[in-house]
Structure formats: structure tokens, C-alpha cells
Amino acid sequence: MAITGTFVVPTPKVASGSASPWVGFDGDTCGNAILLTGVDFTVTYGKVSYNVTMSLTSTYALYEENAERITENYEEGSSLVTLTSSGTMEFTGASAGLVAGGTLGPSTADTINIERNFKVLISVTLGSPTVTVKYIGS
Numbered sequence: 001m002a003i004t005g006t007f008v009v010p011t012p013k014v015a016s017g018s019a020s021p022w023v024g025f026d027g028d029t030c031g032n033a034i035l036l037t038g039v040d041f042t043v044t045y046g047k048v049s050y051n052v053t054m055s056l057t058s059t060y061a062l063y064e065e066n067a068e069r070i071t072e073n074y075e076e077g078s079s080l081v082t083l084t085s086s087g088t089m090e091f092t093g094a095s096a097g098l099v100a101g102g103t104l105g106p107s108t109a110d111t112i113n114i115e116r117n118f119k120v121l122i123s124v125t126l127g128s129p130t131v132t133v134k135y136i137g138s
Contacts, residue, residue, distance in 0.1 A: 009039055009050065010087050018042045018081035020074040021089055021133075022053065023067065030063045040074050042081070067096065069131060071114070071122055083121075091131040105129045 010021060022038020037054045069091060073083035095103040107128035114122035125132040 010041070010089050012041060012043045012048055013087060014043055015046055016043050017083070018073065018076075019071055019083055020053070021069075021071040023069050023091075025067050026063050026065055028066045028068050030065055033057065033061065033063060069124075069133060071133060071135065088132060088134045091133075092129065094129050094131055106131045 012019070018041065020038060020040045022036050024034055024036040027034040027036070034057045035055070036057075038052075040051045040053055042049050071083075071089070073080045075081075091106075094106045097103050105128040106126050109126055109131075111124040111126060113120045113124060120136055123134050123136060125134070
């Protein structure tokens with residue numbers, strides 16, 4: 001399986017805060033292996049700093065069952081940073097190459113919106129071959 005796609009690292013428009021947008025493979029259904037890659041960003045007094053992240057949590061081969069795109073707060077020290085707006089992120093050219101040949105786009109994928117107290121904070125819209133993730137707010 002080959003997975004390709006492109007995303008533009010977001011430019012936060014807040015005075016301060018943090019978030020971690022990333023893509024992962026096999027994290028939703030596989031308990032033995034997950035591959036994550038993305039960025040952590042922190043805004044302090046309007047100045048943005050970025051840290052590129054990548055993690056493979058197992059020596060097992062990836063199951064290649066699913067791919068996910070997530071924005072979450074990350075851990076700093078022993079606590080989570082406050083999640084801030086990552087604006088709208090658009091992933092273009094998203095596709096997965098199938099072992100049997102051909103490709104599969106995101107238009108039929110499952111989506112999970114991030115909610116708190118029954119209010120959507122981050123929404124996902126699927127197209128083909130585009131995925132749009134929009135931070136709505138707290």
C-alpha cells in the first residue's frame with residue numbers, strides 16, 4: 001500500500017496557544033502498530049514556533065487498515081497544553097494505492113468530529129481528493 005497527500009502547515013491566528021495537527025496510519029483499529037507524522041505548534045505573544053514530529057510505536061509491520069488526520073493538544077512535561085485554533089486545514093491529493101491495483105480517495109471515509117459537551121469543536125468535510133478540517137472553537 002502506498003499513501004500520498006499534501007497539506008500546508010497551518011498559520012495560527014491567535015496571540016497564544018498550542019495544537020498538534022498530524023496524520024497517522026493504523027491508529028484507529030490496530031493495537032500493535034501506528035505511524036504518526038505531523039507538527040506541534042506553539043504561539044507565544046503572537047510568535048509561532050513549530051516542531052516536526054514522527055513516531056512509529058511498534059516494530060511490527062503496519063496493518064495498512066486505515067489512515068487518520070487528527071488535530072489535538074499535545075503533552076508538555078506531564079500535562080496537556082491548551083488546545084488552540086488551527087484554523088482550516090485542507091489536505092489535497094489524498095489517496096491510498098491498493099494492493100490489488102488502483103487507488104482509493106477519501107470521499108467514502110469515516111469521519112469523527114471533535115466535540116466537547118455536545119458542541120463540535122473541529123469538523124471534517126470529505127471530498128475527492130480533498131479533506132478539509134475546520135477548527136470551529138470552544
